[in-house]
């Protein structure tokens with residue numbers, strides 16, 4: 085078992101600033117630090133801290149996940165020592181609003197567009213541009229990576245989504 | 257309507273993403289703005305993975321990309337193995353490494369040919385693809401298929417390597433090395449090629465980090481970021497890896513990095529063959545994977561390949577996220593194109609090594625002064641660029657190929 | 665109905681030098697690489713007179729790879745409509761034949777035949793260059809038979825040939841019927857093309 089020196093160092097920098105995160109953010113294995121989901125105001129504070137003072141200045145990707153009640157967003161950052169930090173944000177499905185990180189990391193653009201298309205996230209301050217990656221003519225309000233969205237009910241020819249309850253009605 | 261009609265000649269690359277069309281704004285012959293349009297190849301694999309078992313997913317993931325197929329399945333298998341807490345046998349790790357390096361060989365040779373094609377040096381395309389066939393034969397022998405080898409499985413590999421196969425691999429590797437020496441020489445000392453590739457598609461050290469470039473694109477800008485070194489997986493903790501870097505930070509640098517990497521791969525393949533440990537090739541992995549999450553990075557021929565897998569205790573994953581290498585490199589594309597001449601556009605795009613089909617797409621030109629739009633396809637643009645350079649005395653078609661390397 | 669010398673010359677040209685266009689409708693690239701492989705030295709499909717072209721307006725044969733994604737669906741139709749008659753389609757790879765491993769994904773409409781009529785199917789994941797060459801040769805033989813007016817005369821005892829021939833004939837009549845409308849009303853012929861896509 086290696087000592088995980090770089091990992092512990094990076095972790096202690098974060099914990100020094102945010103002592104209440106103790107236990108919520110930990111070293112998973114070599115080169116991985118994983119946090120538990122945080123609500124928006126706290127997440128933004130932690131995120132800007134790790135980027136500016138924590139040394140995590142390299143952005144890799146953001147992963148969207150469906151946690152049932154909430155949507156989760158996992159931001160993957162890394163620092164000089166190649167330690168990857170998986171910082172999680174969560175937002176309620178009813179109003180999944182998050183703030184864009186494009187101003188700091190231009191390469192987040194496509195990842196955030198993907199969150200908009202596939203999860204129905206509201207990304208504030210996202211630069212204008214084409215949607216990605218869903219095709220033209222995709223019915224609004226359908227977010228395919230949400231768990232409740234089932235591919236069986238999607239009519240690809242007419243591009244409509246017909247969950248069982250509404251199928252009968254539409255035929256009339 | 258007319259404004260948006262772009263004929264996507266061969267949209268793009270496989271992975272869930274990757275563009276089909278570019279909108280390029282010109283001022284005279286200079287590119288002042290470039291917008292990358294994407295989404296033509298989005299198939300919805302991530303959702304499909306959630307509905308299938310881990311074992312079935314390997315085969316879907318393998319088909320994210322037909323060129324880096326092995327590395328995608330390796331990454332996925334590794335994530336699942338990490339979740340299940342199993343360690344694969346050393347022999348399996350070595351075989352995975354061997355396959356990965358063979359795949360790198362074929363992918364870089366492929367790229368070399370494409371790059372030659374884009375600059376009007378078609379002889380190189382024919383030569384390097386001919387050499388690539390030899391590597392494909394080996395891959396087909398080991399995995400049973402030329403493109404999607406299907407050699408990975410959860411807990412190890414599906415096929416063993418026999419001593420006779422090792423002999424064959426050695427022979428092919430010798431030939432490829434011999435031929436590649438010539439390509440190295442060509443890339444490093446051929447003045448026409450240097451004049452054609454040098455100074456275009458610049459992406460400086462800082463920009464490479466800022467835009468999150470990966471693989472040869474970032475290594476050509478002196479970012480020594482090779483996952484095989486920084487985060488060793490499979491057998492890379494034992495196999496000696498040297499990260500090749502270059503300080504040109506342009507298309508020329510990317511070419512140099514790639515041809516030198518072929519040499520490195522050859523060394524690594526030999527090392528794997530010499531030190532192949534005995535033992536099993538696979539261990540059993542439970543069907544149901546315990547709850548957890550894993551984020552794994554590997555070094556694909558095109559750069560960092562990252563997979564995130566989350567399990568919920570059943571035999572199907574809860575979430576699979578694939579970030580292919582080319583996807584990371586597209587972010588810097590706009591930056592690389594801006595300020596360069598229209599004639600350089602094809603090779604700059606090809607230089608990040610998007611898979612072949614994605615370089616075969618339509619381009620929208622937008623004239624800054626007149627505000628007029630015109631659509632041209634990839635081939636026209638390529639011909640335009642070759643002639644543009646010919647008029648300036650750089651004709652790659654005239655490069656003589658050394659005869660001594662024609663022995664088959 | 666005897667053919668004029670001019671028509672014969674065109675027939676001959678079509679048989680001896682078909683121009684192809686390659687379109688990736690959403691493939692994993694494996695098959696695309698194999699298609700390109702087929703024109704490089706080891707396989708060299710150009711010896712059959714085949715030439716890879718950049719624009720559909722010059723092409724006789726559409727070589728299509730990959731399952732059709734919803735985004736490429738309309739583009740594929742448009743490319744097909746732009747090709748001059750008679751036109752032929754080769755579907756390369758399992759996912760071009762049926763959707764293959766991607767069938768059922770939310771963004772995949774199905775195989776190529778869900779959108780446009782297909783003449784020759786080349787299964788395989790990825791289809792080997794040898795298989796692609798075989799498909800080309802079969803198509804050319806079928807074409808020759810059709811030009812001679814010989815009814816279904818397979819090259820060998822492979823059943824696929826008979827159906828390929830019939831399909832070619834159907835496609836030609838269908839496509840020329842469609843082309844009449846498509847000049848000012850592209851949407852019209854689009855529906856003709858998608859008759860296989862009910863599922």
Ligand code: SF4
Nearest residue numbers: 692694695757758789
């Ligand atoms: S048939 Fe297989 S190799 Fe060919 S494009 Fe489809 S998935 Fe890729």
